[in-house]
Amino acid sequence: MKRHEIPHELNTAKHTAISRYLSDRTAAMARAPWARSAHPARNLLGVGIGHKITKGKVTAKPCVRLYLEHKIDRALIPRDLLLPPNIGDVETDVIETGVLRALAVPAGRKRQRPLRPGCSIGFRFADDEAGNLMAGTLGAIVEGDGVRYLLSNNHVLANENRLPVGAIIFQPGPLDGGGAADDRVATLTRFVELTADAPNAVDCALAAVDEATAVRATVLPRVGRLAGAEPVDAAVGMKVEKTGRATGYTTGTVHDVSADVQVLFDLGKLTFQDQVVIDGDDGPFCDGGDSGSLVVDQGTGRATGLLFGGGRVGIVNHLGDVLTRLAVKLVV
Amino acid sequence: MPDDLRSVKQRLAPRLLAIDGVTGVGLREDRLVVYLEGPGDGARRRVSALVEGEAPGTVVEYFESGEFRRVN
Numbered sequence: 001m002k003r004h005e006i007p008h009e010l011n012t013a014k015h016t017a018i019s020r021y022l023s024d025r026t027a028a029m030a031r032a033p034w035a036r037s038a039h040p041a042r043n044l045l046g047v048g049i050g051h052k053i054t055k056g057k058v059t060a061k062p063c064v065r066l067y068l069e070h071k072i073d074r075a076l077i078p079r080d081l082l083l084p085p086n087i088g089d090v091e092t093d094v095i096e097t098g099v100l101r102a103l104a105v106p107a108g109r110k111r112q113r114p115l116r117p118g119c120s121i122g123f124r125f126a127d128d129e130a131g132n133l134m135a136g137t138l139g140a141i142v143e144g145d146g147v148r149y150l151l152s153n154n155h156v157l158a159n160e161n162r163l164p165v166g167a168i169i170f171q172p173g174p175l176d177g178g179g180a181a182d183d184r185v186a187t188l189t190r191f192v193e194l195t196a197d198a199p200n201a202v203d204c205a206l207a208a209v210d211e212a213t214a215v216r217a218t219v220l221p222r223v224g225r226l227a228g229a230e231p232v233d234a235a236v237g238m239k240v241e242k243t244g245r246a247t248g249y250t251t252g253t254v255h256d257v258s259a260d261v262q263v264l265f266d267l268g269k270l271t272f273q274d275q276v277v278i279d280g281d282d283g284p285f286c287d288g289g290d291s292g293s294l295v296v297d298q299g300t301g302r303a304t305g306l307l308f309g310g311g312r313v314g315i316v317n318h319l320g321d322v323l324t325r326l327a328v329k330l331v332v
Numbered sequence: 333m334p335d336d337l338r339s340v341k342q343r344l345a346p347r348l349l350a351i352d353g354v355t356g357v358g359l360r361e362d363r364l365v366v367y368l369e370g371p372g373d374g375a376r377r378r379v380s381a382l383v384e385g386e387a388p389g390t391v392v393e394y395f396e397s398g399e400f401r402r403v404n
Contacts, residue, residue, distance in 0.1 A: 134404060135404065136404040137404075153402070153404075155402050155404070156404060203402070236360055236361070246403075246404075255358075255360065255365075255395070256358035256359065256360055256365055257358075257359075258338075258341070258358055258359050259356045259357065259358030259359075259365070259367065260341070260345040260349065260356060260357050260358070261355060261356035261357075261358075261367065261400050262349055262354075262355055262356065262400060263400040263401060263402060264399065264400065264401040264402065265401075265402050271349065273345075275356075277356070277358060277367075277397075286403050287403060288401075288403050288404050289403070289404045290403050290404070291402055291403045291404040292404075307403065308402060308403065309400050309401060309402050309403055310400065310401070310403045311355065311397045311398030311399050311400045311401065312396070312397050312398040313395075313397050314403075315400055
């Protein structure tokens with residue numbers, strides 16, 4: 001049933017239910033947190049239109065849907081508080097939704113000062129790509145030759161080799177509203193070139209932290225502070241965790257530590273050798289925007305990888321390879 | 333993990349990755365893991381024929397990973 005196809009009598013019944021049960025919300029505000037009210041003004045959260053569900057199956061019969069925070073046994077509800085089986089000639093259907101809440105913006109997408117691994121970072125597209133917006137994840141704070149850098153992927157900090165050294169890095173990334181002068185936090189310093197002509201080992205880059213930018217090496221919740229600066233080698237069966245800008249905190253299990261994979265980039269389908277494959281424990285381990293996340297071994301609390309790709313699983317560089325290629329050490 | 337399995341992976345990976353629908357080749361315990369875009373039989377048949385011909389007796393585990401993309 002499309003919105004413009006809803007029959008007049010159904011819409012009328014819906015509006016009757018709204019004016020009868022949803023118009024006075026002051027009662028809803030007064031409820032004690034430990035109580036469950038059968039009063040429609042307190043328990044009814046929404047009214048809609050759909051097909052009636054009977055014994056778990058959607059029927060062809062149109063109805064007015066009454067969305068309740070809690071479904072309560074009819075026998076326990078005082079007669080004068082029972083919701084009607086019909087409104088006019090239209091049947092009603094009661095559906096339990098739980099509390100409806102606004103979806104919060106993950107912490108990683110917000111402005112973070114001091115900067116912390118797990119937050120959104122990115123660059124501004126230029127030339128023929130101008131107008132596009134992107135954001136990835138800050139993986140870690142690293143150090144080399146006395147300079148502090150932000151560590152993430154080449155494709156998050158250097159736009160797949162296309163940005164020049166010195167390009168400005170923002171927090172949050174432009175897709176999350178960053179890009180103003182005071183969102184500037186670092187400048188692109190170096191990256192390991194991605195290539196379509198030979199197998200790759202890593203997708204990584206560094207951006208030197210601006211003098212005025214405060215950083216803190218503790219990863220955003222719930223990963224927290226690393227137990228040491230030395231990375232630990234990934235092993236099949238290892239339980240890992242990460243905090244990323246898109247999916248926040250997730251956990252997973254290492255499925256493979258030496259996978260050769262083909263991953264789609266703007267440059268084409270690139271081959272990466274000897275990668276770590278991670279299976280999410282409760283749903284996907286990662287999604288678009290998590291690129292650059294630091295993957296941490298739950299057993300030792302030490303970092304093991306840098307996330308850069310995925311499908312139904314996450315694809316991760318061995319962190320030891322990343323740090324060696326960039327000649328830096330983790331700051332903890 | 334047996335060294336000979338590593339060398340089988342190293343030797344066959346470029347040809348396995350060239351098969352349409354194969355997204356990755358890895359190792360897990362005593363098995364060669366082949367990552368696939370989807371459930372189709374075509375890729376599995378071609379993988380099986382290649383491995384059987386080049387490294388008979390190698391155990392292959394298939395894993396439907398979907399297509400891999402950079403994640404942002």
